[in-house]
Amino acid sequence: MMRRLGTIVALAAVALLAGCERYATPESLRGGGTGAPIALTSQSITLPDETVTLPASADIVTVNCTACHSPDLILAQPKLKPEQWQAEVTKMRGAYKATIDEQDDGKIVAALLALQK
Ligand code: HEC
Structure with missing residues (x-):
């Protein structure tokens, strides 16, 4: 990181x-x-040392999100509903030009929800 x-x-x-x-x-x-x-x-x-890593089950989040964010930022979010996470992913792609394949949205949202359990 x-x-x-x-x-x-x-x-x-x-x-x-x-x-x-x-x-x-x-x-x-x-x-x-x-x-x-x-x-x-x-x-x-x-820059601060990165100490937190996401579990292997959340690889799709690591791949799509941690180029720009630390895992901490993702883990520090309040519990969001599926549609709220979807809106985040859409925002990352739209506002910040994250190269997230739309076909992966479902898997990414599921992994983000699983991280919050
Ligand atoms: C191309 C860089 C980039 C990628 C990739 C990216 N983001 Fe972001 N994200 C940003 C920027 C820039 C901001 C606004 C500044 C900030 O809060 O860090 C942001 C903000 C956020 C926020 C804070 C709330 C908000 O809406 O501003 C969350 C949560 C978030 N991103 C989650 C994600 C997740 C989950 C992924 C992966 C699916 C992701 N980001 C991928 C650039 C990116």
Whole structure:
């Protein structure tokens, strides 16, 4: 999980830098024409260790959800009804572009419900 989060952070940094390259002009690099130089510094963050894993019976949740979430987030949810979990899965796909195959929705919802028992 650490490595995956690190990859996400690294990809976000690359995306940001790519954006800079596309839009930066010599003028803007000097601080929008004010003459003030921008000082870029390296930063590091320490991500928490992932200690919780989901049981093998919930592999379909691990595969479809933990690229973006820790298992804790999924386990920390209040008890939801099947249609509420379905709405979550639909939201992840729609709002956050999670690549969850619609054909797996039934199995994912069943596994999420089983995790809450
Ligand atoms: C592509 C990344 C991505 C994937 C994959 C993903 N989510 Fe999310 N999810 C998000 C984002 C972004 C949020 C909003 C920020 C937050 O609460 O972390 C979110 C929020 C949530 C929330 C908090 C309540 C809400 O609706 O905002 C729950 C519960 C959740 N996701 C469950 C799931 C489950 C279950 C799966 C797998 C079926 C899943 N997510 C897959 C990105 C994702």
